[in-house]
Amino acid sequence: MDYYLEKDYLKAFYTYALASYEGYEIAQNNLVYIYRTNKLNNVIHPRKIMLVLNLLYKQGNYKALYEMGEIYKEQNKEELSVSYYKLGLKKGDLRNLLPLSMYYEKHKDHDRALKYMNYFIKQRNREKEISNTKLEKIKNVLESTLLYFRKYKLFFKNMYNFKQKNKVQ
Numbered sequence: 542m543d544y545y546l547e548k549d550y551l552k553a554f555y556t557y558a559l560a561s562y563e564g565y566e567i568a569q570n571n572l573v574y575i576y577r578t579n580k581l582n583n584v585i586h587p588r589k590i591m592l593v594l595n596l597l598y599k600q601g602n603y604k605a606l607y608e609m610g611e612i613y614k615e616q617n618k619e620e621l622s623v624s625y626y627k628l629g630l631k632k633g634d635l636r637n638l639l640p641l642s643m644y645y646e647k648h649k650d651h652d653r654a655l656k657y658m659n660y661f662i663k664q665r666n667r668e669k670e671i672s673n674t675k676l677e678k679i680k681n682v683l684e685s686t687l688l689y690f691r692k693y694k695l696f697f698k699n700m701y702n703f704k705q706k707n708k709v710q
């Protein structure tokens with residue numbers, strides 16, 4: 542932990558890696574956090590972090606599936622990332638709703654994209670964290686605004702597609 546506090550993230554990563562291979566779940570979570578937040582993907586091969594995520598998943602931590610999906614998405618392996626998002630959603634991790642919504646929007650399944658977006662917004666509203674600083678409050682307002690913007694964009698796309706289908710018939 543000293544390495545992390547000293548902002549030597551690479552040494553912190555390797556220290557947590559040793560503990561994570563011993564089976565310490567907190568070390569495994571910290572390892573993934575350090576990897577994701579400090580952009581260590583240039584230094585550490587994603588395959589190594591995938592081993593830790595797989596270990597977390599086998600230990601029952603289903604939130605690892607979301608992280609696996611994110612890594613595959615960064616590697617432009619869309620189908621693989623979507624399969625991990627779907628599995629994570631089946632296991633109950635609702636963070637997977639947003640990337641799945643984006644995937645379905647991209648592939649012109651606007652009904653499903655809107656449905657997933659609505660579920661995500663409802664869940665986010667239930668889990669609102671108490672913000673202490675003005676900056677956190679502003680960040681939450683901006684995130685909410687962007688989510689609602691996406692929601693209504695999908696809504697209008699659905700309406701447009703529905704009208705187009707009715708014109709054809």
